[in-house]
Amino acid sequence: MSAKKWLKELRAQGYRLTDARRAVVETVAQSPRALTPSEVYDLARERYPTLGLVTVYRTLEKLEELHLAQRVHQDDGCNAYLAHAEGHQHLLICEKCKKAVYFEGDDLDDFFTEVGKKHNFAVKDHWLQLFGTCEDCKYG
Amino acid sequence: MSAKKWLKELRAQGYRLTDARRAVVETVAQSPRALTPSEVYDLARERYPTLGLVTVYRTLEKLEELHLAQRVHQDDGCNAYLAHAEGHQHLLICEKCKKAVYFEGDDLDDFFTEVGKKHNFAVKDHWLQLFGTCEDCKYG
DNA sequence: CTCCATGCAAAATATTTGCAATTCA
DNA sequence: TGAATTGCAAATATTTTGCATGGAG
Numbered sequence: 001m002s003a004k005k006w007l008k009e010l011r012a013q014g015y016r017l018t019d020a021r022r023a024v025v026e027t028v029a030q031s032p033r034a035l036t037p038s039e040v041y042d043l044a045r046e047r048y049p050t051l052g053l054v055t056v057y058r059t060l061e062k063l064e065e066l067h068l069a070q071r072v073h074q075d076d077g078c079n080a081y082l083a084h085a086e087g088h089q090h091l092l093i094c095e096k097c098k099k100a101v102y103f104e105g106d107d108l109d110d111f112f113t114e115v116g117k118k119h120n121f122a123v124k125d126h127w128l129q130l131f132g133t134c135e136d137c138k139y140g
Numbered sequence: 141m142s143a144k145k146w147l148k149e150l151r152a153q154g155y156r157l158t159d160a161r162r163a164v165v166e167t168v169a170q171s172p173r174a175l176t177p178s179e180v181y182d183l184a185r186e187r188y189p190t191l192g193l194v195t196v197y198r199t200l201e202k203l204e205e206l207h208l209a210q211r212v213h214q215d216d217g218c219n220a221y222l223a224h225a226e227g228h229q230h231l232l233i234c235e236k237c238k239k240a241v242y243f244e245g246d247d248l249d250d251f252f253t254e255v256g257k258k259h260n261f262a263v264k265d266h267w268l269q270l271f272g273t274c275e276d277c278k279y280g
Numbered sequence: 281c282t283c284c285a286t287g288c289a290a291a292a293t294a295t296t297t298g299c300a301a302t303t304c305a
Numbered sequence: 306t307g308a309a310t311t312g313c314a315a316a317t318a319t320t321t322t323g324c325a326t327g328g329a330g
Binding site for chain 2: 073078092094095101103105107108111112115116118119120121122123124125126127128129130131132133134135138
């Protein structure tokens, strides 16, 4: 139930809990895949029909600020938001159903630092995503 | 001089060589960092002042199709184009001057396949970028 | 009751398309 | 010459901002 945790966190940061925010938060928290603002709008309106698209944008912005959600970049677009994982994790995304799964990659840090050294770069951050087909989409 | 190679490749694919295309191609081929359509427009107009922004969009689209250039996704935007490297390489980008450098990462493929197996994914592709500070930007 | 938050409308951006004029091969 | 290309203008699409109303605390 990360939705409740998110709402608590929003409250802790001094933000008010409104039906509009609850609808957006629950929609993103429960989705197995990254959603665009427009998709969040459509889904969240099933919970709260008078929701405005502007509020979706503003709420997603706050969720990103608080590191509860993160933007996911894919070939088909860079505006989708996904629930964030604990710690520094990386994404594995199904190209068919878009389902996203996190995985650990601690082992990689040393390698990245080493690559940086070779090119006289001080590596501070990295960005890694794997794409493939998940079990459910293997056939069909 | 990849600009000449690119122009030859465009010609080989049946596209005509025009001053507008030459200006765009040379601009992107010579840039040490990824450029947005709007940046390409500004820079390429120094070579060919009557160039239109639409032509920039259309030419970049073709360069991407032919795998001569690739889109680069960064936190501050996802519409920048960079000369593509030979084979499958990854990017190391300076957060200050945005300079981009390619590096090999063949060693990673097995690791990625392994990660996929753990989650019942058939990994087909990956996407990796490192961010840091380059030698020139280390101070200041 | 006091602000914060909302959602509409409008503005600002970014990208794509229709089309007549131009130009490469 | 004939078809591909260009660049303008206009159409779309996306995201942000101004503001009066409404609702959380």
